[in-house]
Amino acid sequence: MKTFIKVTEVWIPDKERTQLEFGSGLYGGLTDFKVDSEQQKFSYNEGLPGKAWAAGHPIVLAKFEHSYFKRIAAAKNAGLTCGIAIPIFSGDFLMAVVVFLCGDDEDHAGAIEVWCNNPVLDKSLAVMDGYYGTLQYFEAVSRQISVPKGQGLAGLAWESGMPVLIDDISKADTFIRAGDAQQAGITMGIGIPVADNPGQPYIMTFLSAKATPIAKRIQIWIPDREGKQLICQQGYSKSSNELAKIFETMTVTKGIGALGRVWLTGMPVITGNQESDYSPELDSLSSMLAIPVIEKGRLKAIVSFLF
Numbered sequence: 001m002k003t004f005i006k007v008t009e010v011w012i013p014d015k016e017r018t019q020l021e022f023g024s025g026l027y028g029g030l031t032d033f034k035v036d037s038e039q040q041k042f043s044y045n046e047g048l049p050g051k052a053w054a055a056g057h058p059i060v061l062a063k064f065e066h067s068y069f070k071r072i073a074a075a076k077n078a079g080l081t082c083g084i085a086i087p088i089f090s091g092d093f094l095m096a097v098v099v100f101l102c103g104d105d106e107d108h109a110g111a112i113e114v115w116c117n118n119p120v121l122d123k124s125l126a127v128m129d130g131y132y133g134t135l136q137y138f139e140a141v142s143r144q145i146s147v148p149k150g151q152g153l154a155g156l157a158w159e160s161g162m163p164v165l166i167d168d169i170s171k172a173d174t175f176i177r178a179g180d181a182q183q184a185g186i187t188m189g190i191g192i193p194v195a196d197n198p199g200q201p202y203i204m205t206f207l208s209a210k211a212t213p214i215a216k217r218i219q220i221w222i223p224d225r226e227g228k229q230l231i232c233q234q235g236y237s238k239s240s241n242e243l244a245k246i247f248e249t250m251t252v253t254k255g256i257g258a259l260g261r262v263w264l265t266g267m268p269v270i271t272g273n274q275e276s277d278y279s280p281e282l283d284s285l286s287s288m289l290a291i292p293v294i295e296k297g298r299l300k301a302i303v304s305f306l307f
Contacts, residue, residue, distance in 0.1 A: 003307060004110035004133065004212045006080055007033065007101035008289050010268050011042065011049040013094060020049045020097060024270040026287050026307060033078040036071060046070070049097040052085035057195055057202045058114045060084050060129035079103045082131050084112050086204060088268055089196045090297050095267045098291060102131055109133050109185055109209040113142065115154040116202050125154050125203060133212070138184040141177060152176040154203040157191035161295060163220045163303050165190045165234050169207070185209045188236055190218055192303055196294050216286065217306040221252065221259055223299070230259055230302065262290045262302050 007030060012023040020042040027034040040047070045054035047070040052059050061083045064072050069083065081104045088095045100112065113130035124146040132139035150159040153175055157164045166172050169189045170182035181189075188208040195202040208214040219235040230252035255264040258271040272287030286306040293301040 004102065004112075004208070004214050005100045005307075006030070006078075006103045007099075008270060008305075008307070009037065009049075009099040009101075010270055010289075011097045011099065012267065013096075014041070017094075019043050020053065023096060026270055026272070026289070030078045030080075033071070033074050033080070036074040040070065042070070048083045048085045049099055052087045052097050053094055056087065056089070056197075057116070057200075058084065058086045058204055060112070060114060060131055062129075062131060075101070084114075084131060086194055086291070088194070088266075088292060088294070090266050090294050091196060095265075095292075095294075098268050098289070102133070109135050110212055110214060111135060111138065111142070111186070111205070111207040112214075113154075113205045113207070114202060115147065115158075115191075115205060117200065124148050125152075125158060125201070128202075135184045135186075135209075138177070138180050138186070141180050145176065147176060153189045153191040153205050157193050157203045157205075158201050161193055161300065162222075163190060163192045163293060163301050165218065165220055165236055167236050181207070185211065188213075188218075190214075190220075190236075190303065192291065193293055193295075196296065215305040215307050217304075219304045219306075221302040221304065223263075224251075229253060230263060233301070258288060259290055259302055259304065262292050263299055266292055266294055266299060268292060 007027050009025040010023040011020040014021045022038045042050035064075050080101045082102045084100045086098045111132045114128045115125040116128045126146050127143050147155040149155050166189050169175050170178050186207045187210050190206050192204045194204050206214045217237045220233045221230045222233045224231050252259045258269045262269050269290045289305045291303045292299050
């Protein structure tokens with residue numbers, strides 16, 4: 001199955017917390033790029049992870065050539081052309097940077113967007129930047145609209161402060177670009193608040209097309225009322241099956257498994273069957289990225305992407 005995202009990485013502060021070092025990654029068959037990446041380190045404001053750290057918000061680097069990207073030659077050899085970096089903060093302190101790298105395939109449809117306050121209308125959001133693959137028309141439409149608080153995928157995530165998942169998004173009344181999404185072949189979307197700063201919201205939206213989905217499954221996990229376990233609030237599966245339903249009825253204890261580690265540490269995790277600490281949240285064919293949603297130093301939710 002072709003996927004919109006080719007490489008997923010987590011970069012973490014080193015012991016002195018002055019540089020970012022390789023934490024974990026998913027590279028598919030891009031072995032040479034993986035070997036090169038594992039040797040890298042990024043200072044504050046250096047390279048894609050370091051720039052996101054310094055900016056304090058997600059950034060999109062649409063082209064690697066003649067840019068601050070440090071792995072240009074290796075990325076070119078691997079067919080990678082674009083990067084998105086999402087810093088995970090708890091208050092003022094960086095926990096990690098999640099990086100997505102995408103390619104330039106002909107059938108490379110979907111979108112990853114960064115929304116923030118419109119500078120003119122402070123009660124609305126606009127696309128600060130994004131990557132749309134081959135969807136030029138959908139990109140043009142998206143960059144022209146403003147989304148009020150509580151409307152659209154980004155506006156709903158802004159209002160609630162929580163991840164919002166909309167399945168069959170091209171038919172959803174709450175999605176402002178539903179008609180354009182249907183024309184572009186976009187079938188599902190998730191919006192995630194990613195800045196631990198209520199005064200300046202940043203919302204990531206991931207829009208998945210049928211031919212090149214963002215992930216095989218996406219799930220939103222939240223602490224229960226007692227704060228003792230994580231429960232699956234909502235889930236999406238590209239291939240609806242009984243196994244997916246079983247996972248969504250599970251509960252997760254703090255510190256146990258991949259999701260439990262995210263809850264315990266506040267740090268994103270990549271895991272899968274290639275690791276010795278196999279997680280019960282996964283089936284034998286999946287790898288997983290789990291991203292925490294943190295507000296005022298407290299975990300509100302975890303979004304898991306199963307690839």
